[in-house]
Amino acid sequence: MSKFHSSVSRRDFMKGLGLAGASIGALSAVAPMFSDMDEVMGAPAGDLKRPWYVKEKDTPAVEIDWSLMKRYDKRIFSTGDFQKINDASKDLVLKLEGTTDINEAHSKWAKANTPGMTLRDQALWNGTQISRSFEPPYTFLGPQKSKTPEILGVPKWSATPEENTRILRVAGRLFGAFTVGVAELNEQNIKIIWSNNGKQDIVFEDVDEPYTTATKYVVPRKCKYVFVADTRHGEHATKTAPGAIINSAQQIAYFTAAHMDSRFQEFLRTLGYSCLGTSPAGSASWPVMTGVGELGRGANVITPEHGAMHRKFNFFFTDMPLAPTKPIDAGMNRFCYTCKKCGIQCPTSTIPIETEPTWEGHGAWNNSGVKAWFLNYPTCGGKFDYKSTWGPGYCGMCMANCVFSKFDDANVHEIVKAVASTTSVFNAFFNNMDDTFQYGQNWRAHQMGDTYIEDWWNTMGPEFGYLTRTG
Numbered sequence: 001m002s003k004f005h006s007s008v009s010r011r012d013f014m015k016g017l018g019l020a021g022a023s024i025g026a027l028s029a030v031a032p033m034f035s036d037m038d039e040v041m042g043a044p045a046g047d048l049k050r051p052w053y054v055k056e057k058d059t060p061a062v063e064i065d066w067s068l069m070k071r072y073d074k075r076i077f078s079t080g081d082f083q084k085i086n087d088a089s090k091d092l093v094l095k096l097e098g099t100t101d102i103n104e105a106h107s108k109w110a111k112a113n114t115p116g117m118t119l120r121d122q123a124l125w126n127g128t129q130i131s132r133s134f135e136p137p138y139t140f141l142g143p144q145k146s147k148t149p150e151i152l153g154v155p156k157w158s159a160t161p162e163e164n165t166r167i168l169r170v171a172g173r174l175f176g177a178f179t180v181g182v183a184e185l186n187e188q189n190i191k192i193i194w195s196n197n198g199k200q201d202i203v204f205e206d207v208d209e210p211y212t213t214a215t216k217y218v219v220p221r222k223c224k225y226v227f228v229a230d231t232r233h234g235e236h237a238t239k240t241a242p243g244a245i246i247n248s249a250q251q252i253a254y255f256t257a258a259h260m261d262s263r264f265q266e267f268l269r270t271l272g273y274s275c276l277g278t279s280p281a282g283s284a285s286w287p288v289m290t291g292v293g294e295l296g297r298g299a300n301v302i303t304p305e306h307g308a309m310h311r312k313f314n315f316f317f318t319d320m321p322l323a324p325t326k327p328i329d330a331g332m333n334r335f336c337y338t339c340k341k342c343g344i345q346c347p348t349s350t351i352p353i354e355t356e357p358t359w360e361g362h363g364a365w366n367n368s369g370v371k372a373w374f375l376n377y378p379t380c381g382g383k384f385d386y387k388s389t390w391g392p393g394y395c396g397m398c399m400a401n402c403v404f405s406k407f408d409d410a411n412v413h414e415i416v417k418a419v420a421s422t423t424s425v426f427n428a429f430f431n432n433m434d435d436t437f438q439y440g441q442n443w444r445a446h447q448m449g450d451t452y453i454e455d456w457w458n459t460m461g462p463e464f465g466y467l468t469r470t471g
Contacts, residue, residue: 056326061333069369071195086378115453116243125244128251135258142265156272161323176256177229181290194280228286228315231257234465241396253311273320297336298398307405342398350380
């Protein structure tokens with residue numbers, strides 16, 4: 001039996017941290033017991049060993065009103081004031097730099113040795129651009145090149161749902177995923193899936209095999225499981241945001257995600273099951289529903305292990321029996337109420353800084369049914385926007401400055417996460433300490449004198465920029 005086999009109350013934990021006192025009294029009335037450590041380590045749905053303070057729940061930490069939610073038609077995404085707002089955002093960075101041409105801005109930054117946009121920084125981005133030309137396309141049916149059980153003359157793979165979830169996680173690690181989360185479709189969560197992806201309808205039919213036409217993607221009703229796999233951003237490069245270095249990390253992550261998509265599809269094809277892609281849903285939806293992470297203020301997914309350092313979440317429909325994974329509560333969504341750091345640092349005010357989330361979105365680009373901090377998306381994620389023109393690529397301030405996006409080399413970061421997961425009393429204190437230690441001060445580094453970007457070039461980082469840990 002593990003020597004860490006114990007149950008610890010919130011009061012005892014706070015005393016152990018030396019934080020007992022007046023605040024303990026406020027906590028004592030709501031002091032649940034932490035999960036048994038051996039139970040956490042022996043999770044039946046797979047091998048993801050999460051920090052002990054991460055609690056599983058039947059519903060996500062964010063509020064959802066399923067009666068308000070309807071399947072989103074992405075054809076309406078750019079309607080209304082989208083283009084007007086997007087155009088204003090596109091011009092913002094150029095006005096700040098005193099030019100009207102992005103190429104001129106690139107040249108200006110290179111000549112001025114602007115941190116994040118020096119010749120060396122831009123060369124790095126151009127080096128990673130080549131990876132995009134080798135990406136396989138994201139497709140609904142997948143490459144369909146691998147041998148099936150029928151071709152091999154063997155029965156299709158058969159195992160328990162728990163075993164199937166586990167092998168997806170094991171294979172996913174090799175394919176490039178941090179983890180895999182699973183949900184079973186029902187009359188409520190099916191509303192998360194778009195009704196139209198902008199070109200084709202997404203429909204469910206009583207058919208044996210999936211198929212596509214010019215107007216629709218058809219998912220057999222027997223494909224009642226959804227699993228999601230995430231691709232991370234390289235942490236060290238992301239923290240140089242904004243500029244060419246973080247955009248290089250973005251390119252690598254997209255390359256990984258595209259290949260991972262096809263790899264899962266061919267993997268399940270050989271096992272004898274359907275695996276249908278293109279991820280027709282909001283990027284944070286299924287990761288939150290399956291417990292990969294929690295919804296953050298920036299409409300992004302925050303995980304206990306890697307904070308906001310996630311680039312893309314691929315999700316798939318499958319008829320392979322899987323063991324669903326539950327939503328989690330590690331106090332991260334609650335922390336966003338107090339923190340506001342991503343909203344304050346956002347150059348275009350795309351991320352709101354109001355304390356309370358709302359049920360009301362900004363426009364057709366937001367869907368209803370979730371109580372959240374809705375992004376004014378056209379100022380951030382449009383076709384020619386601030387994020388894409390800063391040069392040559394990516395803002396990423398919300399990812400780089402998230403309090404949870406900290407390297408865990410220092411034990412204090414794990415302590416902060418553990419305390420935040422159990423009480424919000426210290427959230428403001430932790431946020432202030434984050435500023436005191438000058439995390440995330442590299443925003444527009446050429447104006448602030450931060451040396452992080454230069455330091456990045458003097459640090460030998462991990463392969464592909466991903467920090468990994470065994471276990």
